[in-house]
Amino acid sequence: MASCQQQQQRPPPPRPRPQQPRRHPSLLLLLIITTRLPLLLRPMLLLLLLRPGPCGSVAETRQCVYYNGSLGWDGEAAVASELCDGERDKRQHCYATWRNSSGTVRLERRGCWLDDFNCYDRTECVETTENPMVFFCCCNGDFCNGNFKYQPSFQLPIEDSKKPPEPSQLGNVLLYTMVPLLGVSLLLLLAFWLYRHHGLPYAHHEVPTQEDVEAAPASPLLGLKPLQLLELQARGRFGCVYRAQLPGQEVAVKVFPPEHKASWQNEVAMFTAAGMKHENLLQFLAAERRGTGLDFEFWIITLFQHKGSVGDYLKGNVVTWSELCHIAETMARGLSFLHEEGPDLKPAIAHRDFKSKNVLLKSDLTACVADLGLAVKFEPGKPPGDMHGQVGTRRYMAPEVLEGAINFQRDAFLRIDMYAVGLVMWELVSRCTVADGPVGDYRMPFEDEAGQHPSLEDMQEVVVNKKQRPALRDCWRKHPGLSQLCETVEECWDHDAEARLSAGCVVERVCHARRVAEASGVATTTTSTTSSTSSSSSSSAGDATITIMVPSASPPNPELLPGAARESSL
Template structure:
């Protein structure tokens, strides 16, 4: 169709010819395309009241196009511009008879169609766009401190509750009641004295390898309570069995009262109740007190007497036979002193009993305190016979006697501070290797001072000590022999001292009689 200037009708020329020739630039045209006629508009003409369009001819246009500028269309929707473009611009839309704009750019609405004058009418139909999904920003994760607080807070509350529960339980539970062990057949019941009233622990006196010792009160008497933890049950049971050995009773052996179990389950403790001695151990006494010669003799004799009784095999006695017993941990710490300085032997946790016809108990060789171990024990060359174990005790007795001599005031020399055996050579905390080197390889022993040897009593006692700690175990004295020697030395020395004193008194009297002038008469 052809629109001429100043005319209203359109001349249908589509399909008659391939295309129109170029005309004047000021005239409006209908572009005739080979297969379609499209409506196009050019620049506005101002000649006359009607607007004429300048139409340009584009060759080879196969599709029609309609474009609207966004700013023009929004101000006046009736104002439109029809623009023609080459066909390759609209190749993506085919087989559409209406010019419908479904896409838009920020400034242009456009559509493509095919068919005569299909682009004259323009429709804007935006494609359905799915609603925008609002992406929430990721929530910040919990901080490490917060995680730790929330994780540990319940655990802390639980621990606090357990502590409070245990404290409340201990505060409210009744005092220990006596419980008889009764695990073995033939075990005699505990002393009836113990069951009359609960024990009251008063003061912690000492701690040892297998437990601690408390001063306690039972009725109106003081007693000693040795408390073993449950893991040291073997030591507690062994000591209890030694005390319960038939006929095992002597004035120089610690008096046994009872063995008891206190508490239950994990809180169970094993108690051993014995008589209490206020002076404590020989070690503690020697640290703070020097000894006179009579005190030295009394302690030495009673200590040797107790060890001799322990070693003796007494098959024929009215109170029953007593087998030989080796202490195996004899030292000054395990010797207690009564108020009159009489010695009593204690702590039988490692002791072994040699009953005729029965094998001994645990005879593991290297037991006891390293400082007091005999050379054969240190080098692990023990003959597991009764006499061999008794001789090991005698070596230790020699060291304890040396401790007594070192604190005696009988000699002319000064009395030094208390020292343990070999403390000068290996210090207070020697290793097993240190003692092996000093005692076994170098065959060293604690030193005797010259002033001790010059004293008549101390000199003889030093000779006895040397025979107790002889390197050859079979050459050592027995406990009974040591007891006799000390008794003899004590008597002899007392006689010498008495004779010396009488001579001194006689000399002083004679000098007085000679030097004093005779009494003058009154005349």
């Protein structure tokens, strides 16, 4: 089909208000530069700025034709207008999406679209992509999406305009004189700005090319339009994470700037390695490069987890004994999956930045491991890649990492992850309601010992020299299940790396602790009435919720408990 065009009759739009011309950003920049030039050169620059050029007013979009596919295709009855309201410093566009099945055009949606550089300078709504799954077009101007087209070889028409008069000889002299000078000035300003704000990152990092995206697999998700960023969720060392919207699905988009393309490449390589599918690993959807020229970013698209990370969740919530066991078990299962080789050629992978911020929670509090930007995989017969030892978050660095004394073998990197697992489990235990006594406020590991922003030297003094660890409260050890978890935590963060537990062993320990708590006869129950037979109770303010502690008549025989001979099974 050469083109598919659907026209809808609509009432004439209200007379638009006079549009104010926008200031061209390049002119403002040139005016700023002018103030820095010598007095003799300023008149020549001003003459150059006053020359007629293409910097005129930009058409603004105030209203668009609106259509929602859920209303059905019933002609004018389904067509309405939409007033485009958005941020004042952002452009507004109109858009349309439709499908074409066997020559039949089925309109999906039309309406307003937020600032998108792909829509600039388009007065008609035209899709130019070859054979897209969903046709999409955007344009500028009121009700410009009333008509839409599909033209694969379409070239945006050049608006007829009168040629400016031939410049005078003096104008040519000024042009050829000022352009090199302005170019040098802009480069100097750009270099100074990069030095002040980014430490000249482009001087130390290779600028990515189109070959960078070859690591990203082809995904049908990339053909689904539109994908729109909605809200900033988090900001880290290598980029930002946004909540974004696909048709019918919320996703998370991790955005990497160009200088951190190595982290993007590494994370994509980990997610797309053989056999990397597991319920306790964050589900990867797609990866791509966004933007053109020097203005581009690298994206990783995954499922969005509304509960956020374990660290963020514990800041505002406490956990029950059952929730604690579920989070700890599924977290350890996810890391165990990473650490072990799989039957379908899955390599063993060390995370190298394991912490509560990098463990996300699903709606049912099932944990899934995320952020593989620093991960390294170990494949038989192949070098593991970048093996720089001192990486990760200082607060979660193992003693051997802080000392810089790492054995660059697979098991050594896996044990570094297990040290961090012990710290995350301590965070979970510290916010559990099952222990006797009040639950304290959320504290990060070593926050009491080294503060909120410890330096590398601070952590070396606390962890290596003093061999301190976060405190385990006495009341935790009085509960049979928490006591088992405290022992597991201590064996995970052991100073001797070879004495630490494996991730698979932590899974068994958590399951064993759950069974010990059940078999010991100490159970927690939530009820709406008071009880006079409880040995201890605590009621929450504002309701009559009571936690009942029911002791058993006699202590159980340890030999009859599942997993009693735990040391023999390790």
